[in-house]
Amino acid sequence: MSDTIVVGFDGSPEAHGALRWAIWHAVKTNGRLSIVVSWTLPALELTGIDQPVGDSQLVATERDMGEDILQEALGIAVEGGVPATGAVMADSPARALIDASKAASLLVVGSRGQGTFASLLLGSVSRQVATHARCTTVIVRDAADPESLEVVVGVDGSQESRASIEFAFAETDLIDGSLRVLHGWEIPPIGVITGVPRLSTPELVTQLRDDAARAVTELLSGVRNRYPDIEVVEDEQQGNPVELLTEASESAAMVVVGSRGRGGFLGLLLGSVSHGVAHHAKCSVAIVR
Numbered sequence: 448m449s450d451t452i453v454v455g456f457d458g459s460p461e462a463h464g465a466l467r468w469a470i471w472h473a474v475k476t477n478g479r480l481s482i483v484v485s486w487t488l489p490a491l492e493l494t495g496i497d498q499p500v501g502d503s504q505l506v507a508t509e510r511d512m513g514e515d516i517l518q519e520a521l522g523i524a525v526e527g528g529v530p531a532t533g534a535v536m537a538d539s540p541a542r543a544l545i546d547a548s549k550a551a552s553l554l555v556v557g558s559r560g561q562g563t564f565a566s567l568l569l570g571s572v573s574r575q576v577a578t579h580a581r582c583t584t585v586i587v588r589d590a591a592d593p594e595s596l597e598v599v600v601g602v603d604g605s606q607e608s609r610a611s612i613e614f615a616f617a618e619t620d621l622i623d624g625s626l627r628v629l630h631g632w633e634i635p636p637i638g639v640i641t642g643v644p645r646l647s648t649p650e651l652v653t654q655l656r657d658d659a660a661r662a663v664t665e666l667l668s669g670v671r672n673r674y675p676d677i678e679v680v681e682d683e684q685q686g687n688p689v690e691l692l693t694e695a696s697e698s699a700a701m702v703v704v705g706s707r708g709r710g711g712f713l714g715l716l717l718g719s720v721s722h723g724v725a726h727h728a729k730c731s732v733a734i735v736r
Contacts, residue, residue, distance in 0.1 A: 601724070
């Protein structure tokens, strides 16, 4: 697997936060940085038309701004002791980052960026990247509780959750923290899902709760033994996964979710959950794929 960490940078405070996190992660994992700076002409970005060929004053100004921003980022990486390369791309931020993600192990972006340079709030970019990136994406956000050393991982019992569990354990180990495995489950409307037994509500709740606990235990098997020093809390709760993970994020350093999943009995794609968590979480979010 590649050890390259791609980070998007536009000079904004949020981008600086993403770059600092990426540098920290590279130091911890012996990785290397690839810094992506993009520029595009505002009117063309809105229409989707390719960049014009030529050396007009506007194009030259935007390109020079991009080069200055890249040099700033490379200087910060050097100060952090991390090997780094970079490129200025004449493309939209989302397309440039998604393309770069094809050869990366991790893609890091800020929660929002400065629209003056990138022409799009990085909130929009982060949503596109979270959907289409070819590797795990970390959306860096200042934590509501900056002292927290807890990583929260959302699972749904699917095989896709195993990758999220693996990533969450590794990140917890890096910060010498604790791990909370959160499985949010909901009662399905009777008759919507075929094969659901005709149980009274208390019996159905008990079955769903037990199924959730069993799913978490199975997901942890084999992984937990490799990290014996990590305190793990198994947390099965009835409720909407997005709401539960958002609430948990208020006291977490990071929330980890899968890019897609089974979504429990309701068949909710974890893609919907990941988008909801990325938008509402009060800390950094990792979307694992």
